Every structure is written in structure tokens, then in C-alpha cells.
Amino acid sequence: MKILVCISNVPDTTTKITFTDNNTQFNTNGVQFILNPYDEIALARAIELTEGGKGTVTVINVGEVSTEATIRKALAIGADDAVRINAKPHDAWFVAKQIANYVNQNPFDLVLTGRESIDYNGSKVAAMLGELLDIPSVSIIKKLDIDGDSAIVEREIEGGKEILNITLPFVAGAAEGVAEAKIPNMRGIMSARTKPLTVVEPVAVITNVEYSHFENPAARGQVKLVSPDESAKLIQMLHTEARVI
Amino acid sequence: MAVLIYTENTSGKFKKSTFEAVSYARAIADQSGTTLTAISIGEVPVEELALLGKYGADKILQVANAQLKNFINQAYASVIAEAAQKENADIVVLSNSFSGRGLAPRIAVKLEAGLADGAIALPEISSGQFKVKKAAFSGKAFATVELTSAKKVISLSPNAFQVIEKQAEGKIEEFSPAIKQTDFRAMVKEVIKSTDKVSLPDAEIVVSGGRGLKGPENWGMLEELAGLLGAATACSKPVSDAGWRSHSEHVGQTGIAVSPNLYIAVGISGAIQHLAGVSSSKVIVVINKDPEAPFFKVADYGIVGDAFEVVPKLIAAVKEYKASA
Ligand SMILES: Cc1cc2nc3c(=O)[nH]c(=O)nc-3n(C[C@H](O)[C@H](O)[C@H](O)COP(=O)(O)OP(=O)(O)OC[C@H]3O[C@@H](n4cnc5c(N)ncnc54)[C@H](O)[C@@H]3O)c2cc1C
Numbered sequence: 225m226k227i228l229v230c231i232s233n234v235p236d237t238t239t240k241i242t243f244t245d246n247n248t249q250f251n252t253n254g255v256q257f258i259l260n261p262y263d264e265i266a267l268a269r270a271i272e273l274t275e276g277g278k279g280t281v282t283v284i285n286v287g288e289v290s291t292e293a294t295i296r297k298a299l300a301i302g303a304d305d306a307v308r309i310n311a312k313p314h315d316a317w318f319v320a321k322q323i324a325n326y327v328n329q330n331p332f333d334l335v336l337t338g339r340e341s342i343d344y345n346g347s348k349v350a351a352m353l354g355e356l357l358d359i360p361s362v363s364i365i366k367k368l369d370i371d372g373d374s375a376i377v378e379r380e381i382e383g384g385k386e387i388l389n390i391t392l393p394f395v396a397g398a399a400e401g402v403a404e405a406k407i408p409n410m411r412g413i414m415s416a417r418t419k420p421l422t423v424v425e426p427v428a429v430i431t432n433v434e435y436s437h438f439e440n441p442a443a444r445g446q447v448k449l450v451s452p453d454e455s456a457k458l459i460q461m462l463h464t465e466a467r468v469i
Numbered sequence: 470m471a472v473l474i475y476t477e478n479t480s481g482k483f484k485k486s487t488f489e490a491v492s493y494a495r496a497i498a499d500q501s502g503t504t505l506t507a508i509s510i511g512e513v514p515v516e517e518l519a520l521l522g523k524y525g526a527d528k529i530l531q532v533a534n535a536q537l538k539n540f541i542n543q544a545y546a547s548v549i550a551e552a553a554q555k556e557n558a559d560i561v562v563l564s565n566s567f568s569g570r571g572l573a574p575r576i577a578v579k580l581e582a583g584l585a586d587g588a589i590a591l592p593e594i595s596s597g598q599f600k601v602k603k604a605a606f607s608g609k610a611f612a613t614v615e616l617t618s619a620k621k622v623i624s625l626s627p628n629a630f631q632v633i634e635k636q637a638e639g640k641i642e643e644f645s646p647a648i649k650q651t652d653f654r655a656m657v658k659e660v661i662k663s664t665d666k667v668s669l670p671d672a673e674i675v676v677s678g679g680r681g682l683k684g685p686e687n688w689g690m691l692e693e694l695a696g697l698l699g700a701a702t703a704c705s706k707p708v709s710d711a712g713w714r715s716h717s718e719h720v721g722q723t724g725i726a727v728s729p730n731l732y733i734a735v736g737i738s739g740a741i742q743h744l745a746g747v748s749s750s751k752v753i754v755v756i757n758k759d760p761e762a763p764f765f766k767v768a769d770y771g772i773v774g775d776a777f778e779v780v781p782k783l784i785a786a787v788k789e790y791k792a793s794a
């Protein structure tokens with residue numbers, strides 16, 4: 225079985241998000257970039273599913289040369305080879321087009337993404353890829369088991385879950401529950417340097433979404449403290465002052 | 470020109486977030502002086518469909534094909550895109566629910582439309598530009614995106630837009646879309662509902678607990694408080710990692726992002742990754758025994774105290790308040 229895992233390079237979760245150029249650009253100054261946490265889960269499951277010679281795992285990233293540290297990390301965790309599409313990831317549509325173009329030329333049995341990227345996130349790439357490849361997609365999965373040429377997948381819904389049976393190939397976005405993220409070991413880190421990383425040039429895409437500006441949430445006022453002995457007063461304030469209950 | 474709204478239902482009923490999206494779509498139709506058509510897929514009683522007219526739908530397309538009983542995003546996307554063509558709709562609106570996330574990108578690709586996902590305000594339309602404000606960076610920031618394509622798809626965040634009653638004709642029409650068998654390579658085998666609970670992403674009030682609660686056996690009091698307030702329960706990441714609560718309750722940057730009217734955090738320190746997922750809540754209450762806990766810096770109300778003393782007092786106070794109301 226050939227599995228493709230889409231990986232994104234995102235700001236570390238402790239990053240304080242700020243902007244430059246009149247709030248039009250994300251300020252990457254001093255920001256540490258990491259492998260998107262959900263993509264780590266997708267990668268871990270892909271490795272489990274192919275263990276023992278049952279298949280191969282390829283990781284793909286749409287990014288500039290600066291993302292190669294993150295790609296090498298995925299190889300160290302256990303991916304067999306990697307592809308980097310050499311372009312700035314303009315938006316989800318641009319990323320999905322690039323990956324779909326690659327998959328059309330190099331078919332896979334299963335394409336995994338994370339449930340969302342934690343930067344420009346929106347859970348868009350998985351479903352866009354599914355549509356572009358004309359195969360099923362499930363954007364947020366909690367479990368994934370393969371049985372021959374189909375899979376059993378658990379999907380989160382409001383107030384419950386749904387079990388789906390899907391014919392391969394399809395695209396799925398991994399969330400917690402699918403697998404535990406894996407930490408690279410020494411052997412993995414050593415072998416990552418020599419595993420194949422192919423660089424592919426992008427195809428032209430007509431974009432239809434432009435980020436025009438960013439802002440941070442408005443700061444809240446000073447916290448109003450209520451003493452523990454007067455807890456009842458808090459309920460009253462929430463009713464009469466804040467009007468939320 | 471028209472606006473099309475996909476109205477998601479759960480077992481034949483529309484949720485509040487669906488009406489929010491209808492109200493939002495109505496407001497967009499009014500912005501551009503055009504009509505609003507709603508599309509409903511699956512079995513929904515006529516009285517329920519009529520509610521879409523109450524919130525501003527001029528026309529309601531009902532699709533009652535048995536093959537479409539269960540939600541399959543690939544098939545639903547085909548149906549909605551076909552309806553958009555038929556209605557000559559250039560804007561398609563839907564809720565940014567779990568299902569909506571699987572649907573909106575597929576519709577956008579079919580219509581070659583730009584997608585604004587997780588919108589939190591009405592579009593700004595001026596001198597040929599169409600801009601939408603949306604959440605980004607897991608709740609740490611907002612982005613305004615310009616949709617430059619002729620057609621546009623917008624998914625609306627829950628609790629971001631008020632439900633507005635605006636009676637329109639709400640004429641119900643049957644719609645029989647083309648069905649492509651290749652759209653059904655995914656099949657729903659089973660739906661497992663936890664019906665007794667308020668669903669977290671749509672909840673107006675959320676009661677959330679962290680490691681300060683010491684263990685899963687202490688969640689009874691949070692569930693009681695949540696039950697009294699009609700709230701959903703949530704937790705911090707270490708709590709679900711430890712298996713005290715299910716992962717579907719984990720909020721934050723790597724969990725669910727919520728934006729309720731009221732978020733009550735009990736025994737949660739307020740790490741940056743946790744705050745990312747909850748900071749767009751309208752009012753935040755923090756209960757923590759450590760006055761230096763970072764959560765107090767972003768809270769509206771706070772009690773510095775032991776959760777095991779404070780929460781029972783809150784429960785008693787809510788009971789009293791409910792008895793007097
Ligand atoms: C990649 C990554 C992603 C992450 N994503 C998330 C995420 O999405 N969501 C998330 O929540 N976290 C996330 N985290 C974890 C985050 O950094 C914090 O570790 C976590 O939020 C802390 O959880 P907590 O507040 O429950 O526990 P703690 O930090 O241990 O805080 C417990 C709090 O309880 C208080 N307390 C103790 N006893 C009592 C008592 N009797 N009464 C009242 N208060 C009491 C303490 O004063 C303390 O403030 C992530 C971390 C990483 C590295």
C-alpha cells in the first residue's frame with residue numbers, strides 16, 4: 225500500500241502571533257517552525273499501517289527550501305521518501321492544486337492530511353484534494369483501519385460520531401485518536417539525511433483568495449475578581465451585568 | 470444572481486447555527502439586493518422547512534432522495550453545486566460545522582469559487598471588492614480575505630452572527646438533482662449519538678475543567694453545573710491525554726476552537742495553546758487557586774479559590790437563581 229502524507233510547516237504552538245507591513249504579513253521574525261501537530265498524527269498512523277513491509281509512506285510539502293528541516297523531521301520519524309513542491313503555499317486552494325497534480329501523475333492508495341494546519345487553518349486541503357482527484361474525503365477522522373481495498377473510518381459529528389466504510393483511494397484528515405505522534409529515534413535521525421527528497425516545480429494556479437490583512441483579538445478589560453465566599457454574586461453579575469445567563 | 474444557503478439538519482431538525490447561517494445569508498442577499506434560496510437535503514418535515522422562510526428564505530429547495538438520507542460530503546457537494554447553477558447563485562453560504570468543513574471546500578472547487586471558511590462577520594463589499602473577516606492562527610488572530618473569483622463560498626462560524634427573524638415567502642419546491650453513483654464510495658455504516666449532551670462547537674455556554682481538578686472522578690460537579698446552565702463540558706489537553714475525558718472535549722489550538730457567550734474555566738492555567746481555542750468567547754470566567762495563573766489576564770471575571778469549594782457554591786447559586794427566575 226502506498227500512502228501519501230501531506231505535511232505543513234507551521235509556527236510553533238507557543239508563538240505569539242504578530243504582524244508586520246501594516247498588518248498585511250505574518251511576522252516570522254524569531255518564530256520557530258514545526259511539523260503541524262495533526263500531520264504528525266497522520267504520519268504516525270501511515271507508518272503503523274505500512275509497518276512490516278506492508279507498504280511505503282511518502283510525505284509531501286508545498287513550501288520553499290526553508291521547510292526542508294521539517295521534511296527531514298518527517299523522514300526521521302519514519303517516512304520512506306519525501307517530495308517538496310517548490311513554492312510559497314499561497315493558500316489551501318494553491319496547495320491542493322499542487323498536490324493533486326502530483327498525485328495524478330503518481331497515484332497513491334491513501335492520502336492523509338492533518339485535520340487542519342494551525343496557522344492559516346481551515347480544514348480545507350483534504351476536501352479540496354478529494355474533489356480535485358474525484359475521490360472521497362473525510363475532513364476530520366478519529367480512527368482509521370484498512371481492510372483490503374476499503375477502510376473503516378470514524379468521523380466526528382456534533383454531539384457524536386459516525387462510522388464510515390470507504391473504498392480506497394480516498395483522502396482523510398487525521399485528528400487525535402487516530403494515532404499517537406511518534407518521536408524520532410537516533411537511527412531515524414541518521415537515516416533521514418540520506419532518504420530521497422525530490423524537489424518538484426509548481427504548476428501555475430489561478431488563485432481566488434487573497435489575504436488582505438490581519439488583526440489580533442481586542443484585548444479584554446481588567447478582570448473583575450469576586451471573593452470565593454461571595455461566589456453567588458458571580459452568578460448575579462453574569463446575569464445582570466454580562467447578560468450571558 | 471442569487472444567494473444559496475445550505476441548511477444542515479440533524480435528524481430532521483435545524484439547529485440554531487443553521488438559522489444563524491440563514492440570517493447571515495439573508496443579510497448578504499439584502500446587501501446585494503438579490504434573493505435567497507435555501508436547500509435542504511434529507512427528510513425534514515414541512516413545518517420545520519417553513520422556519521427557513523421565517524428567517525428570510527424566499528424559496529426552499531427540498532431534496533428528499535432516499536440515497537441522500539445520510540450525509541456523504543461528495544454527493545451533497547454535487548447536489549448543492551447543481552442547485553447553485555440552477556438558481557444562478559453566485560454566493561453559497563453554509564455553517565462551518567464538522568460536516569460543513571467537509572462540504573464547503575468541495576463546493577468551492579466545483580464552482581471554481583474562492584472560499585472564506587469560518588467567517589465571523591458580514592462581507593465588506595465596496596468598489597468591486599468582496600472581503601470577509603475570518604478566524605485564523607487557531608483563534609490567535611483574525612484574517613480578512615478578499616475573494617477575487619466571480620463565485621464565492623462562505624462558511625459561517627457558529628455563534629458569530631445573530632439569528633434575525635425576517636419573514637420571507639419561503640416557497641417550498643421539490644428539487645431532484647442528478648445522482649452520480651461514483652459519489653457514494655463512502656457509506657455511513659453507523660451513527661452514534663450522545664444525545665443527552667449539548668454539542669460543544671454550538672454551545673452558548675461551556676464549562677471546562679483542567680488538571681486542577683485532580684482526576685476524572687471529580688467531573689461530577691462540572692457536569693452538574695453544566696447541566697444547570699444548559700452548557701457543554703470541555704477540558705484542557707492534558708486532561709484528555711490522560712484519558713480523564715474524551716478527546717472530543719479537548720479545546721485549544723490543537724483541539725476544538727469554541728466561541729460561546731460564556732466560557733467557565735475551572736482549574737486551567739491558561740497556557741497559550743489553550744487560550745488560542747477559547748479567546749473568542751464573549752465572556753470568560755476563571756476559577757483557579759493560583760492568583761498568578763495566566764488565565765486571569767484574559768478573563769472578564771475571576772475567583773481566586775479552590776475549585777472544590779467554589780464550584781459547589783456556584784451550583785447552589787445557580788439553583789437559587791433558577792428557582793427565583
Ligand atoms: C504542541 C502543543 C499543543 C497544545 N495544544 C493544547 C490545546 O489545544 N489545548 C490545551 O488545553 N493545551 C494544549 N497544550 C498544552 C498546554 O501547553 C498546557 O500544558 C495545558 O493547557 C495545561 O493544562 P491545564 O491548565 O489543565 O493544566 P496545568 O497547567 O497543570 O494547570 C492546572 C491549573 O489548575 C490550578 N489548580 C490546581 N488545583 C486547583 C484547585 N483545587 N482549585 C482551583 N485551581 C486549581 C493550578 O493553579 C493551575 O493553574 C499544548 C501543548 C503543546 C506542546
Ligand SMILES: Nc1ncnc2c1ncn2[C@@H]1O[C@H](COP(=O)(O)O)[C@@H](O)[C@H]1O
Nearest residue numbers: 230232286337338340341346347348349
Ligand atoms: N503547504 C502545505 N504542504 C503540504 N500539505 C499541506 C500544506 N498546507 C496544509 N497542508 C495539509 O493540509 C492539512 C489541512 O490544512 P488546512 O486546510 O490549511 O487547515 C494540513 O494538516 C496538512 O496535512
